[in-house]
Amino acid sequence: xxxxxxxxxxxxxxxxxxxxxxxxxxxxxxxxxxxxxxxxxxxxxxxxxxxxxxxxxxxxxxxxxxxxxxxxxxxxxxxxxxxxxxxxxxxxxxxxxxxxxxxxxxxxxxxxxxxxxxxxxxxxxxxxxxxxxxxxxxxxxxxxxxxxxxxxxxxxxxxxxxxxxxxxxxxxxxxxxxxxxxxxxxxxxxxxxxxxxxxxxxxxxxxxxxxxxxxxxxxxxxxxxxxxxxxxxxxxxxxxxxxxxxxxxxxxxxxxxxxxxxxxxxxxxxxxxxxxxxxxxxxxxxxxxxxxxxxxxxxxxxxxxxxxxxxxxxxxxxxxxxxxxxxxxxxxxxxxxxxxxxxxxxxxxxxxxxxxxxxxxxxxxxxxxxxxxxxxxxxxxxxxxxxxxxxxxxxxxxxxxxxxxxxxxxxxxxxxxxxxxxxxxxxxxxxxxxxxxxxxxxxxxxxx
Numbered sequence: 001x002x003x004x005x006x007x008x009x010x011x012x013x014x015x016x017x018x019x020x021x022x023x024x025x026x027x028x029x030x031x032x033x034x035x036x037x038x039x040x041x042x043x044x045x046x047x048x049x050x051x052x053x054x055x056x057x058x059x060x061x062x063x064x065x066x067x068x069x070x071x072x073x074x075x076x077x078x079x080x081x082x083x084x085x086x087x088x089x090x091x092x093x094x095x096x097x098x099x100x101x102x103x104x105x106x107x108x109x110x111x112x113x114x115x116x117x118x119x120x121x122x123x124x125x126x127x128x129x130x131x132x133x134x135x136x137x138x139x140x141x142x143x144x145x146x147x148x149x150x151x152x153x154x155x156x157x158x159x160x161x162x163x164x165x166x167x168x169x170x171x172x173x174x175x176x177x178x179x180x181x182x183x184x185x186x187x188x189x190x191x192x193x194x195x196x197x198x199x200x201x202x203x204x205x206x207x208x209x210x211x212x213x214x215x216x217x218x219x220x221x222x223x224x225x226x227x228x229x230x231x232x233x234x235x236x237x238x239x240x241x242x243x244x245x246x247x248x249x250x251x252x253x254x255x256x257x258x259x260x261x262x263x264x265x266x267x268x269x270x271x272x273x274x275x276x277x278x279x280x281x282x283x284x285x286x287x288x289x290x291x292x293x294x295x296x297x298x299x300x301x302x303x304x305x306x307x308x309x310x311x312x313x314x315x316x317x318x319x320x321x322x323x324x325x326x327x328x329x330x331x332x333x334x335x336x337x338x339x340x341x342x343x344x345x346x347x348x349x350x351x352x353x354x355x356x357x358x359x360x361x362x363x364x365x366x367x368x369x370x371x372x373x374x375x376x377x378x379x380x381x382x383x384x385x386x387x388x389x390x391x392x393x394x395x396x397x398x399x400x401x402x403x404x405x406x407x408x409x410x411x412x413x414x415x416x417x418x419x420x421x422x423x424x425x426x427x428x429x430x431x432x433x434x435x436x437x438x439x440x441x442x443x444x445x446x447x448x
Contacts, residue, residue, distance in 0.1 A: 021199070022199055022201070022202075023119075027126075030274070031209060031245065038057060054306045054308060055270075056305045059318050061301060064081055067089050067276055068210075073103065074345075078331075085437040086102075087371070090131070098439045103135055104435050114330070121143045122195075128151050146187040151210075163224060204251075209278075212232035213240035214240060279292075284296070296402070311354065312356060372426070372430070373423075393409055
């Protein structure tokens with residue numbers, strides 16, 4: 001376990017460990033497994049490539065959700081989003097069933113835990129865990145919040161897809177000119193400068209490359225009450241997508257450069273990931289499927305962790321990992337105990353971050369679940385599909401068939417039955433332990 005005196009095996013020196021490490025989480029929105037150069041993708045990403053070279057690249061890292069809100073709930077709570085009562089998107093439409101849902105006070109967040117440990121905490125970018133003021137990030141552990149609370153905004157006018165103004169400074173709406181990717185990066189850099197003399201936790205939640213597909217040189221489309229061109233007006237959306245990823249990559253470079261300039265990078269963990277797979281404008285190759293589905297392309301995402309004084313450079317790990325693992329890992333690094341708070345579903349990955357060559361027997365048969373319709377256990381993946389009169393199950397061995405083309409269910413009926421029962425048990429557990437949300441009860445009028 002990591003603590004303020006450093007790793008037990010002495011990887012951190014006492015001098016450096018006298019100051020707890022800084023932590024920067026950078027979350028892309030709808031970035032695909034096959035997009036970045038370092039993952040063999042089609043978009044030049046020199047800064048993320050350099051980040052991977054300086055640290056560790058995950059090849060079997062998964063988002064908890066196949067859409068936005070669930071993964072963000074898992075990141076903030078270390079729990080399955082179904083247990084947090086956020087299994088799907090918290091919608092922008094005021095009349096939408098889940099519009100009044102959000103992260104509840106019953107949840108213990110990563111930001112709360114680290115702030116209580118003495119960290120400065122900041123969120124720059126997308127929240128998407130509740131529209132009402134009780135759900136604002138500053139009510140759930142963040143000292144500072146600059147960004148938006150919905151699923152997406154016009155990159156220039158910052159109007160959401162319900163036609164509502166959505167750019168915040170803490171709990172106050174505050175209009176700000178600029179391209180959202182650039183603004184998020186600038187606020188992140190400012191936060192680092194402001195807190196350079198104390199430990200900090202910075203959550204950089206980029207909008208890119210989520211729609212509307214607008215590059216840095218495009219123009220605003222949406223106005224208040226007029227959310228025109230929800231996905232953007234450009235006919236070359238794939239080109240726009242590329243421009244958006246390149247702007248995100250440049251932003252990562254600016255953050256890392258500032259850490260280096262301030263001589264903080266050696267003692268800072270930078271962890272990059274995506275909230276789910278790409279939509280069709282991006283690439284999930286060689287995976288099957290896209291955002292919104294439980295094929296690998298919906299939830300196996302690019303992930304990179306860099307911490308120069310601790311994580312060996314130019315390493316790669318195929319450990320089966322998930323967004324909900326981030327919180328227990330960071331709590332271990334910061335030496336934060338659970339102290340009576342709810343149990344976490346994630347696993348502390350510190351042993352593998354510090355020594356990627358370490359054997360992974362403890363996680364070799366780990367079971368992970370998505371949406372109650374898919375699960376992994378080691379290399380095996382079970383997918384439940386609709387059938388009459390009962391659901392149908394498909395089985396794949398991802399070690400042999402990463403693209404999920406060969407259904408092995410008839411060849412391994414006992415494995416199918418075992419995994420099916422595990423999936424049923426998981427769904428029952430989630431239903432019985434979920435945090436209550438307004439949408440679970442009587443429909444309530446919006447107070448937005």
